[in-house]
Amino acid sequence: MMQNTLSVQNLSVSLRTDSGYVPIVRDLSFDVRKGAALGIVGESGCGKSMTALAVMRLLPDSAQTSGSIMLEGNDLLQLSEGAMCAVRGARIGMVFQEPMTALNPAHTVGKQIAEGLRLHKGLSSRAAIEEAGNLMDLVGIPNAGARLSDFPHQFSGGQRQRVVIAMALACKPDLLVADEPTTALDVTVQLQILELLEKLIADMGMSLIVISHDLGVIGRLCDDVMVMYAGQAVEKGTVADVFDAPSHPYTRGLFGALPEAQEDIGARLYTIPGVVPSPFALPHGCKFADRCGYVVPACRDAEPPLSPGKLGQLARCIKVPEVVA
Ligand SMILES: Nc1ncnc2c1ncn2[C@@H]1O[C@H](COP(=O)(O)OP(=O)(O)O)[C@@H](O)[C@H]1O
Numbered sequence: 138m139m140q141n142t143l144s145v146q147n148l149s150v151s152l153r154t155d156s157g158y159v160p161i162v163r164d165l166s167f168d169v170r171k172g173a174a175l176g177i178v179g180e181s182g183c184g185k186s187m188t189a190l191a192v193m194r195l196l197p198d199s200a201q202t203s204g205s206i207m208l209e210g211n212d213l214l215q216l217s218e219g220a221m222c223a224v225r226g227a228r229i230g231m232v233f234q235e236p237m238t239a240l241n242p243a244h245t246v247g248k249q250i251a252e253g254l255r256l257h258k259g260l261s262s263r264a265a266i267e268e269a270g271n272l273m274d275l276v277g278i279p280n281a282g283a284r285l286s287d288f289p290h291q292f293s294g295g296q297r298q299r300v301v302i303a304m305a306l307a308c309k310p311d312l313l314v315a316d317e318p319t320t321a322l323d324v325t326v327q328l329q330i331l332e333l334l335e336k337l338i339a340d341m342g343m344s345l346i347v348i349s350h351d352l353g354v355i356g357r358l359c360d361d362v363m364v365m366y367a368g369q370a371v372e373k374g375t376v377a378d379v380f381d382a383p384s385h386p387y388t389r390g391l392f393g394a395l396p397e398a399q400e401d402i403g404a405r406l407y408t409i410p411g412v413v414p415s416p417f418a419l420p421h422g423c424k425f426a427d428r429c430g431y432v433v434p435a436c437r438d439a440e441p442p443l444s445p446g447k448l449g450q451l452a453r454c455i456k457v458p459e460v461v462a
């Protein structure tokens with residue numbers, strides 16, 4: 138039997154704005170298998186970060202959330218804020234695009250890594266600092282012990298992201314959520330951080346959600362992939378199936394838009410004509426219709442359900458046979 142670390146069912150998130158509630162994430166369901174890595178990919182504005190924030194229960198107060206987010210059998214949406222605090226850091230670790238958002242410039246990195254260990258694992262200050270040194274070593278910071286008393290500004294961008302990864306891993310979480318973990322870094326450093334994440338996944342056996350606009354990152358790190366468009370999953374499956382036979386026109390667009398010459402991870406830019414629809418003005422029926430080369434009038438009648446793709450995946454399109462032909 139396949140076991141899931143995280144199981145998200147029918148997650149919807151709306152944000153209150155001056156013009157009422159706008160739907161940002163719509164009826165989203167996905168699983169993160171135990172010990173596996175799920176990639177979430179899509180252009181900017183598709184709702185990837187809002188999905189991650191919903192899992193962490195870090196959405197703005199103006200957000201309205203429904204559905205369920207089961208972590209090892211407990212619905213995170215039903216937990217008290219106190220219980221959720223214990224989950225954050227201890228059972229789910231987070232890494233964001235910009236490491237400084239996770240670091241306090243006024244405290245040494247040793248103190249910051251040790252804090253979670255004292256708080257969640259009850260380690261003494263001395264034991265926590267010692268473990269912080271081990272973690273800095275694990276994430277590849279040279280001369281780790283001597284750098285515990287340095288402040289974040291004394292590290293390079295790539296090293297700061299390593300420190301954040303050490304903080305996220307400190308309590309050996311069941312799940313690590315990494316939202317564009319390499320996007321803010323320069324290309325050589327991106328590869329180093331990817332290699333580090335690859336190694337950590339292999340060594341620690343935790344589950345992972347990696348959010349990226351870059352299919353190269355997803356292909357390297359992930360077992361499963363969910364393609365998001367306009368707040369919804371438009372294709373879901375294993376990386377092997379989705380990369381071999383993308384079955385939704387949007388996924389094909391993402392692959393087709395990868396310029397062959399641009400080998401550098403992170404340097405790729407998507408060039409699908411048109412833009413992601415605003416959550417304030419979602420079109421009727423298929424949300425991709427205005428940009429789709431396969432569109433027929435029926436596409437605009439109703440939102441297509443997820444249906445079988447070419448291999449084992451699901452695709453939210455009524456023309457899958459034509460798309461994969
Ligand atoms: N505080 C906010 N108020 C209103 N809309 C927001 C807010 N934050 C994000 N959005 C909208 O939510 C949508 C999804 O955003 P996000 O999850 O950040 O996308 P992604 O991470 O895929 O780039 C976007 O259309 C964005 O404009």
Ligand code: SF4
Nearest residue numbers: 423426429436454455
């Ligand atoms: S349902 Fe129609 S418009 Fe939407 S992706 Fe499929 S073919 Fe394109």
Ligand SMILES: [Mg+2]
Nearest residue numbers: 185186187316
């Ligand atoms: Mg984002």
